[in-house]
Amino acid sequence: MSEQQLKQHRDAIDRIDIEILHLLNQRAQHAREIGEIKGGGIIYRPEREAQVLRRIKEQNPGPLPGESVARLFREIMSECLALEKPLSIAYLGPEGTFSQLATLKHFGHAARTVACSSIDEAFRLVEARALDYVVAPVENSTEGAVGRTLDLMVSTPLKVCGEVVLRIHHHLLRNSAGIDGIRRVYAHAQALAQCHEWLNKNLPADVERVSVASNAEAARLAAEDGSCAAIAGQAAAERFNLLKLAENIEDEPNNTTRFLVLGHQDVGQTGQDKTSLIVSAPNRPGAVHYLLAPIADNGVSMTKFESRPSRAGLWDYVFFIDVEGHHDDPNVAKALQGLMERTSFVKVLGAYPQAVL
């Protein structure tokens, strides 16, 4: 390519960048005016954001991939929303955890993310309206449910208004090169379990495995002591300046964690939604089958079914159920009505758009 051709393309990029700049600011001006119309009401509208991102993916002519343009527009909306009112989001800290990554993936980088010392504290701060939303891990594809989040959902007045699905990649991190001399590996219990086979194959049997409160805490400890390693993600590696001795060491290559976003609002329909609910059933043969019949009878698909012992009575269970559709969709509404006729405890946690990114 000649210098002349290069210059022509760069001149075109310069012109386009200025056009994009003006268009971005026009967009932001509309968002600011929408903020004034909302007049102190609810600013964050998950249903509208999902529609914007889905439309962008559908109408994307390329060559940029749909996922990439959706990520860019995620950030554009994040900045536009911050002009209306900056949001503060609680997550299970410290900084550098997968919960923080999930929060940024969902709300974009203009949101203020606030690290909390426990999932309980994160819920409490949002319940007390000190922060706007909480992002809490609810299930991992390899390790299953996050019990504490499920337990909190039974009693919280908060409503589920979104979901985030995050691919989880774990790395073996250390403050110097090579595996020799590692005496101990720190990680969150779930990360240790998710990398169990890799550790068996690749580290000497006498290396101690120590579970700590978070992956970021593991990275912090490994940064301080050269005889220790950590299992954690990219964000923690960067934050604590650690070397990656081995990448993507999770046993299950499609390892994903699903998070729920909770706040104080109801979310409208988008046509591609989920509804989360909790029901209880007595511990009798056939009770669960009888209870769930209205879901199948109304043609509603169940995407999750998780049982947990109820705190109320010995051997009674509560069931965490996700179904496709919004609780205002006619078939879902009928299924819920049927459930309510068959059990004394149904709590609809919320309806929200299916994850777009």
Ligand SMILES: O=C(O)C(=O)C[C@]1(C(=O)O)C=C[C@@H](O)C=C1
């Ligand atoms: O449509 C709105 O209600 C807006 O406030 C605009 C906008 C956007 O930037 O597109 C910003 C924040 C909302 O969460 C949804 C969309």
